[in-house]
Amino acid sequence: MLAQQFPAVDFLHADIAVEVNAADKSVAGAVTYTFKVLRDTDSVWLNAVDMSFSRVRLNGRKVDYENDGKLIRLAKKLKGGKTYELSLQYTAKPRQAVYFIGWGDGIPGNNQVWTQGQGKYSSHWVPSIDSMTEKVEFDLSITFDAHYEVAANGKLLHTTLEGGRKVWKFDMQQPMSSYLLAFAIGKYKKQTLQSTGSTPIVLYYYPADSLKTEPTYRHSRRIFDILERETGVPYPWQVYRQVPVMDFMYAGMENTACTIFSDGYVIDSVAFKDRNYVNINAHELAHQWFGNLVTEVSGDHHWLHEGFATYYAYLAEKEIFGEEYFYWHLYDTARALDQMSGEEGGEALINPGAGSLTFYEKGAWALFMLHELVGDKAFKAGMRSYLEKFAYRNATITGFLEVMEAASGVSMEAFRAEWLESSEFPYRKALDELAAKCSSIGRFLSLQEEITALSGPVEAIIRQNWEQSNSVRWREAVVESYYNVMSEDFIKQILRQGELKVRQAVALETVQVSPALKADYESLLADASYVTKEAALYKLWIYFDEDRITYLEQCRDIRGLPNRNLRMLWLTLALLTPGFDEEHKPGYFDELSAYTSPQYNFEIRQLAFEYLKEAFSFTDTNLKDLIQATVHHSWQFRGYARNLLNELLGNEHYQERIRAIAKELKEEDLGYLKQKLTAE
16 A cells, blocks of 8 residues: 555545445445645545546546556645645445345345445445544435435435435534445434434334334433433534444444444334343444544554443443443453453453454443542543544544543553553452442352352252342342252242243253243243243243143244244244144245345344254255355354355255255355365
8 A cells, every 4th residue: 555645635525426326236426525735745545446437637627547446546746735626436336335235135125225334444435545544524415216215424404306316415514534434225214303412313214113113212312311421522413313224244333423233123122121222322322422523543542442332331221221230231241351361361452453352341341440440520521531632533542541640630550551451351350349339249249159168058048148139130140150059949939029030041041841840931931021932932842742832822923033033933843843733834934944035134044044954954945045145245144154054065965956056046146155166
């Protein structure tokens, strides 16, 4: 790559207009950049991946340029102190960063286009600068089919119709890094809330999911108000949008003023108890301050993004769900960090190659301990000063610590050494802090110590402590840790107390359901939890074959979580139960088999592949779906599909079928399979 131009050139504003063409998965665009030359230079360049340019003008005149498929570079001497306009017209067929979902599957309303810039780079669809340190005020126009809805960065100024297509014009008033550029296109409806400070909060949803809007976005306004209060800095953008999309690679992405998130978090009120959007909602919103308003200089300072967003999301949950929820969540992450330190070796927060557990959870722990070190007043003052000092700029860890030290009067040297530079996680210190803050955690740790010291049966001491505690989270932790030493009478007592999460812990920890426990365990099928119902249905079906039909009837037509966990289990058990709905079994298999299709979210597809693998066999259509999945844009699902395909290729029968099916597929679907077959 060319040497950094930024000391010589400062890009100020970009006016972007793109027309998105789903038919050939292309983008046609025009962008005009305004930039200031800070000192004399002989070139200016932009990242532009696999783009063709039909027009390049500098201050309205033709200019010579080079385009190597990665950069467009102007060979022009530019005078320091002058401001220039660079206008480009281009076309691109992005191989990443823009994803066309559902086109060609024949499912009405299933079509989407959405972007992902972080780690992928917006320069695949607009000439831009792949650096977090160059911040530009971006204004964006999107042209697309008028029957769709478009969300993007900034305030929607207006829409205009041009034939059968519509132009959405969005305005930003402050600069940001290019990786935060985004748009999402789909068949959406939307609901608009107002924060206490009057910021519009626009919530997008699929028309079929209108009844899921409230549980999905529950507490959204409250989260917004909490984060404004906790940071001490008003929300820095004009509007805030949240848009669910299919097959998103992550839980969510904090594009400036426009979070895109996985529609796997679009839930009903029952699923809210099992897997809700609250934490992701708060995390991505926190990034609007930590990451978008103030941006790290480089990956060495990634704690300033992910650790901060994670901690502030926990602070929002603390207010919504209570202090005990907050401290027990920290307890769970402390255990995970301690386990990683023991098994794989810990990671320092200043290590740019550290993993997610380190950046997110150890990062949140570091802020929690800093909060405790300096006190609430100084912590909030320091955070406010940090956000104000580096607003719309880039920051380093050292810069943050200097601000915090000035606000608190406390030296940051020891904190930095222990929490940021050390690869170890100070587990004992963490537990002591939690025990001092949360009485139920203190009681649980004391119980563990007491049980460890005993040489005989431990149920008596558990029972004694059980009656002394009214903490649901404490009881849940006790069941998770000591279920195997509990008598059936005690388990019955626990189930009859009726606490949903404690009952769920019993459902998950039970390995074998005895006849004595049967009646109480059956009651779990009526709980308002899809996770509980799934565990109970499976285990009851396994151990009481005489009542299998009764259990299946009780759970008929329940989909469960967004990944259809309960429905797919039910279909599998229905197919395996002799004498149950024999005339409908072909239809049940067809339904289960159809869930491997690309028309479904990849979480649904993966679960369907698992059930078919374990209980049945794959049809030719399933194998076709699997081959296509090996080139899926989601690295998690792609990796799963490749591992499963590799396993099947080791079976002579399946290998023969896969070779035959491959002849029917498009070349674009065969990249991985060809590679595997060529290597054999």
